[in-house]
Amino acid sequence: MPPVARMLTRSGTAGAPERSDASRNRELLLRTARRLVDELGVAALSMDVLAAEAGLGKGTVFRRFGSRAGLFTALLDEYERDFQAACLSGPAPLGPGADPVDRLIAFGHERLRFTAERGHLLREANARPTTVNPASGFSRLHLRVLLQALDAGGDAEVLAYQLHAALEVPLHFHLDGHLDGVAPLTAERFAAGWTDLVLRVARR
Amino acid sequence: MPPVARMLTRSGTAGAPERSDASRNRELLLRTARRLVDELGVAALSMDVLAAEAGLGKGTVFRRFGSRAGLFTALLDEYERDFQAACLSGPAPLGPGADPVDRLIAFGHERLRFTAERGHLLREANARPTTVNPASGFSRLHLRVLLQALDAGGDAEVLAYQLHAALEVPLHFHLDGHLDGVAPLTAERFAAGWTDLVLRVARR
Numbered sequence: 001m002p003p004v005a006r007m008l009t010r011s012g013t014a015g016a017p018e019r020s021d022a023s024r025n026r027e028l029l030l031r032t033a034r035r036l037v038d039e040l041g042v043a044a045l046s047m048d049v050l051a052a053e054a055g056l057g058k059g060t061v062f063r064r065f066g067s068r069a070g071l072f073t074a075l076l077d078e079y080e081r082d083f084q085a086a087c088l089s090g091p092a093p094l095g096p097g098a099d100p101v102d103r104l105i106a107f108g109h110e111r112l113r114f115t116a117e118r119g120h121l122l123r124e125a126n127a128r129p130t131t132v133n134p135a136s137g138f139s140r141l142h143l144r145v146l147l148q149a150l151d152a153g154g155d156a157e158v159l160a161y162q163l164h165a166a167l168e169v170p171l172h173f174h175l176d177g178h179l180d181g182v183a184p185l186t187a188e189r190f191a192a193g194w195t196d197l198v199l200r201v202a203r204r
Numbered sequence: 205m206p207p208v209a210r211m212l213t214r215s216g217t218a219g220a221p222e223r224s225d226a227s228r229n230r231e232l233l234l235r236t237a238r239r240l241v242d243e244l245g246v247a248a249l250s251m252d253v254l255a256a257e258a259g260l261g262k263g264t265v266f267r268r269f270g271s272r273a274g275l276f277t278a279l280l281d282e283y284e285r286d287f288q289a290a291c292l293s294g295p296a297p298l299g300p301g302a303d304p305v306d307r308l309i310a311f312g313h314e315r316l317r318f319t320a321e322r323g324h325l326l327r328e329a330n331a332r333p334t335t336v337n338p339a340s341g342f343s344r345l346h347l348r349v350l351l352q353a354l355d356a357g358g359d360a361e362v363l364a365y366q367l368h369a370a371l372e373v374p375l376h377f378h379l380d381g382h383l384d385g386v387a388p389l390t391a392e393r394f395a396a397g398w399t400d401l402v403l404r405v406a407r408r
Contacts, residue, residue, distance in 0.1 A: 155397050
């Protein structure tokens with residue numbers, strides 16, 4: 001039986017019980033932060049603005065997240081959780097039920113979109129794209145499970161590392177702030193390149 | 205005509221003329237530093253030890269390299285230059301003359317070996333594996349030229365980014381200091397995985 005990919009996020013707070021008012025505050029703050037990011041962009045989101053918009057004290061915001069970077073890490077965790085849920089139990093082809101090749105293609109496209117949309121958050125959270133952060137662990141594990149289901153031979157674990165690295169290319173550009181200058185490559189070319197790579201790897 | 209890969213290194217000092225005694229000192233210091241690294245390891249190499257071993261003043265060492273990290277960057281440039289020369293004009297299959305698939309395989313294996321041997325230097329130089337450093341530029345360009353020679357179709361530039369990222373996986377582990385703990389993957393598995401990936405990408 002292939003290993004089942006578990007939800008893995010950066011802050012790892014899922015298992016820690018919180019007092020119910022603290023938990024409510026956290027939810028309210030994250031919901032408010034998501035709305036502010038959607039409406040005004042990441043740059044406009046400060047601890048002051050968040051406290052005011054949520055109707056809570058600034059001290060509460062700092063107690064919850066420690067710093068602005070901590071807030072962005074928590075936000076990223078939220079998005080990551082949604083993404084992982086969609087992969088594990090959402091509709092096909094991202095979720096279960098489709099051909100593994102189609103699922104691999106869908107996974108990459110969704111991940112590339114995630115990176116494109118959340119790259120600014122990653123930058124603010126000072127998150128580095130590394131092979132050892134928990135979110136990367138989920139991606140690699142998910143890729144490995146799909147590669148094994150594909151029955152394409154080879155070393156599925158190493159292939160998962162290789163494919164995962166290929167998906168993180170645009171993330172590096174985001175973090176280095178060179179997306180437009182150095183790489184004249186569009187999101188469309190990366191997405192098409194992912195489909196092509198999966199088909200080659202799957203020998204289809 | 206495909207673009208010709210040029211020598212690209214981090215410090216970019218190749219074109220800057222130096223006064224001849226300064227140039228001689230630099231050569232002597234780098235030669236001495238390489239010997240010390242080979243004999244004693246990176247950890248033992250300090251600015252003091254280097255000055256004493258080279259028979260020069262400590263001030264000269266600092267003037268040449270600025271800092272210990274600067275010294276390691278210069279050392280890396282030396283190794284990178286050797287590596288690039290071997291790819292561009294060394295014996296086949298790494299150098300010209302062999303089938304593009306064999307050259308791609310040889311390139312990856314040599315690059316993985318380079319990373320394994322120089323990972324500790326990269327760590328000391330605080331160099332991050334990014335898609336935008338000049339050494340990465342050389343690798344991507346070289347990969348693209350070989351992919352185009354291969355005539356395997358697809359978007360050779362995007363494929364080059366993807367393959368390049370796959371080769372940098374062990375570098376991330378080195379920089380995060382997790383090579384042994386988190387990844388139970390050996391250098392041999394990565395090397396075999398590279399051969400497999402190239403054959404799939406080349407549809408052979």
